[in-house]
Amino acid sequence: MNLKQLSQHLGLSQTTVSRALNGYPEVSEKTRKTVREAARAHGYSPNARAKSLATGRTHAIGHVLPVSDQHEMVNPIFGDFIAGAGSTYARHGYEVVLSLVEDSKIENAYRTIKARGNVDGIVVHGPRMRDSRIELLQELGLPFVVHGRASDIAGPYSWHDVNNTRAFRRATAFLLDLGHRRIALVNGLEFLDFAHRRRLGYEQALSDHGLPVDPALMRSEEMTEGYGYRAAAAMLDIPAPPTAFLVSSMITAIGVRRAILERGLVLGRDVSVITHDDDLSYLSNGQSVPIFTATRSSVRAAGARAAELLMQLINDPGSGPLSELFEAELIIGQSTGPAPT
Structure with missing residues (x-):
């Protein structure tokens, strides 16, 4: 089924169907839901190149991971984060682009991403106390959300963190x-x-x-x-x-x-x-x-929420900066007891 056939099936214009599938805010949530359900039911998937040309977006999110002998970001915890974020991306019709880059080449990687225009937004992982990536992304004008915070950055930026x-x-x-x-x-x-x-x-x-x-x-x-x-x-x-x-x-x-x-x-x-x-x-x-x-x-829940914040920044650039702080629960298990006398 192509876009024209899907539009005829729904009794909507091709423009409305396209905008609904691409998450445009001027289309009601009810219409977006109806269109997405019909697209899934009939196996419709928009051509990625055509979609990009029509919307000016790549519908991809970048995760640039530093490769370092001091702090390895490619770990099992990241797996849970990306699973949560991925569920949000899929719901919005986005894909994940992973890049593994040496610590010393992070700045060049972001500048290359900006020049190529191959992602609509970035998630920043493992922030340091004063993280130069935040100021660089602000300079480049790329929408981004930090998973965590950087204590020594005074200016506002978008982040999601646990307390x-x-x-x-x-x-x-x-x-x-x-x-x-x-x-x-x-x-x-x-x-x-x-x-x-x-x-x-x-x-x-x-x-x-x-x-x-x-x-x-x-x-x-x-x-x-x-x-x-x-x-x-x-x-x-x-x-x-x-x-x-x-x-x-x-x-x-x-x-x-x-x-x-x-x-x-x-x-x-x-x-x-x-x-x-x-x-x-x-x-x-x-x-x-x-x-x-x-x-x-939950790291998975953090991934899902950080991705939601980034989707909002992409769809409504004037809405930022956004921030959200989770509180951790204290779960009592078998590993604690009174101090031995």
Whole structure:
């Protein structure tokens, strides 16, 4: 079925059908829904080149991922994010364009994208404290949304983030209320904004309870299982080991648990653990009862919402900048208990 036949079937003009399929705001949501359902039912798919020529859009979103030995963005968590974003893109008739670029060549990559005009918008991943990509994209005039925030960027820009500071402040306070006073932080790389904010939350909770920050109980590294194991093993072997760990990643927390069990200790009795990002489709935190107590924030939901914000910026350029902050839940599992006496 072609556009003309679909239009005749619906009793609408070809212009209306085309605009409905392309998400134009002047077409009512009811009409857009009717047209999309009919297009799916009859197997109609608009020619991508014709669609681009008619609308002036590529109907593609760019995800430019830095390849680095310090912070690898191509990881399982990104998989959940792109699955959520992809569901939004598909609903709006958009495709994903992934580019893997060396850290030192990021600026050239964005300038090339702008020159080629092969995407309508960009999602920025893994923002640093002062991220030059934000100012560059503003200069280039490309619509973009940051997954996270950059603390040292003063001007407005569009972002979607979880409240990392509050999540880790609340988690640390929960451990303190259980009587723990030696609480270790196994964090991500702290030049990345999310990890910086998590450390702030941890430190604020200690300060609230009149406790000093002990550098011997703090680690910052790429969030892998091996890192979690090494960090926990080293801290468990010091003269005054931690009785609890606050961990920035479910993957890293598995390594922390391995170090605890290797020493014959019981998780949740001898040593407590709270992790972040336990809501991952590929890695379940138990079934009816969670294994880990966790600050839960769905990465898949974050991908879907960040994509929705970007769609709004593309369809209504004057609507930005847009921002949205998710709050993490504190999920009680089997990995926490009162501090051992």
